[in-house]
Amino acid sequence: MKKRILLLAGGQSGEHEVSLMSARSVLAALPVDQFDVTPVVISKEGRWLPPTQTLHALETGEAATGGDLVLHRAASAEGYDAVFPILHGPMGEDGTVQGLLTLAGIPFVGSGVLGSAVSMDKVMTKQVLASAGIPQVRWALAIRRGWQQTPDAVREQAAALGYPLFVKPANLGSSVGISKVSGPGELDQALELAFSLDRRVILEAMTSHRPRELEVGVLGNDAPVASPVGELSFDAEFYDYETKYTEGRATMHIPALVPAEVAARARDLALQAFRALDCAGLARVDFFYVEATGELLLNEVNTMPGFTTTSMYPKLLEAAGLSYSDLVTRLVELALEQR
Ligand code: ADP
Ligand code: MG
Ligand code: MG
Incomplete structure (x- = not known):
């Protein structure tokens, strides 16, 4: 009997469009004699799109809106043998979707909650x-919370790592929000950008x-x-x-x-x-x-x-x-x- 596969694509991260491209390739490649595949595109708002909107999003590569709340739709994932969550970045690759599928008792492709989140x-x-x-390169953590670090402490950490250095949101991909900082004068702007995307930011020494x-x-x-x-x-x-x-x-x-x-x-x-x-x-x-x-x-x-x-x-x-x-x-x- 054919295995029923739910292919999840899109998602809420900055890598929504990249995910749609990946998903199109996976959808075309899963052998039809072995698998019965249902794609579901997750909108940028985190809603699971019904079939016609899903197909439209996959075809046009555009971030569609609308759809149902994830928890309403998750129950409908029950009839599937496995889920292929071809989702990149936060709210897809970070253990959140993996947690949902674990709770629902459905096997899925890739790492579980712990491996994904870490x-x-x-x-x-x-x-x-x-x-x-x-x-690894030398690094330091910056957290946007007063009790953790003052801005001066972050500047000191940066100076200790030396310039140029890289400033990155801790939980992202596709180089979104990453800056190469050549000197202290550029640090604040890089931190601002990274903090606009994540609460946790990493400073990394550049390789020698x-x-x-x-x-x-x-x-x-x-x-x-x-x-x-x-x-x-x-x-x-x-x-x-x-x-x-x-x-x-x-x-x-x-x-x-x-x-x-x-x-x-x-x-x-x-x-x-x-x-x-x-x-x-x-x-x-x-x-x-x-x-x-x-x-x-x-x-x-x-x-x-x-x-x-x-x-x-x-x-x-x-x-x-x-x-x-x-x-x-x-x-x-x-x-x-x-x-
Ligand atoms: P992402 O998860 O968004 O791909 P990376 O940590 O891989 O983020 O960084 C993106 C790119 O930035 C790397 O592929 C590399 O070109 C450059 N880069 C990042 N960190 C360093 C570093 N510490 N030293 C030198 N280059 C770096
Ligand atoms: Mg990455
Ligand atoms: Mg990378």
């Missing part, structure tokens, strides 16, 4: 990975030289495997939103042209991080590689990475021998596994 938060991720001994950016795909539950290493190259100050999503701005290299020892280290660290963060199903683990010093620093773990047919994660798994359609099938199998 991996979404750049500060929590750094703390967990530090305790696992995984190399401009880093190369390596990415590893991980697939599995209890016995995860790491893909070959990929690299992104681009001509920009850093890998910002525009560079990420403007056609032709960035180039993907698979496999990355790095020494075999560096590739082996990246794959090993990716698996260690996947386990330390209690991830499941899939994750794309991103690194900074400083060629001059040989340093390999783990930057972040994305538990629901970009998933169009041309995105890095599926391309990495393709290099490992798994076609896009085999990959989405495997992910559903992993969701159905006891874990």
Whole structure:
């Protein structure tokens, strides 16, 4: 009998449109002889759209409005064998939807509440990975709450990290709200932007030289495997939103042209991080590689990475021998596994 799959897409984060693109690819690739797939687009207001509006949103890539409150619709998810929440960013990749589906008792693709929530938060991720001994850049946390830190204390932390530094909202993706700050004069503006998007903000020392950016795909539950290493190259100050999503701005290299020892280290660290963060199903683990010093620093773990047919994660798994359609099938199998 065909498995009934609920494909959730869109969502409330700044990555709504990116999610719709990913979802179109997944929808087209789940083999129809095995799966009966129902897409539901979640509007930017967090409402679950009925079928006609869902199809319209998927076709046009536009953030539709309307729909039903999530809790009214969640009950209707009951008839499904599994959910594929192809949602990026807060309110989708951060454990919230995963909590809802866990309560509803429906298996789903990807990490559970803990792995999703911790991996979404750049500060929590750094703390967990530090305790696992995984190399990372130096960083500091800024919280917009008077009892936690004064503005002067934040400036001191920044000075201790040194300039240039990066200021980022703790819970976001796609480089939204991230600034590269060259000196103290630019700090307030960067903090303001980041705090407008999140209560928690991370300050990060920049790598000692401009880093190369390596990415590893991980697939599995209890016995995860790491893909070959990929690299992104681009001509920009850093890998910002525009560079990420403007056609032709960035180039993907698979496999990355790095020494075999560096590739082996990246794959090993990716698996260690996947386990330390209690991830499941899939994750794309991103690194900074400083060629001059040989340093390999783990930057972040994305538990629901970009998933169009041309995105890095599926391309990495393709290099490992798994076609896009085999990959989405495997992910559903992993969701159905006891874990
Ligand atoms: P996101 O989750 O939005 O992708 P990242 O933490 O990956 O956020 O940062 C986006 C990009 O900013 C990185 O791919 C890299 O180009 C640049 N960057 C971020 N942090 C640093 C850092 N500490 N040193 C050097 N470059 C950085
Ligand atoms: Mg990210
Ligand atoms: Mg990133």
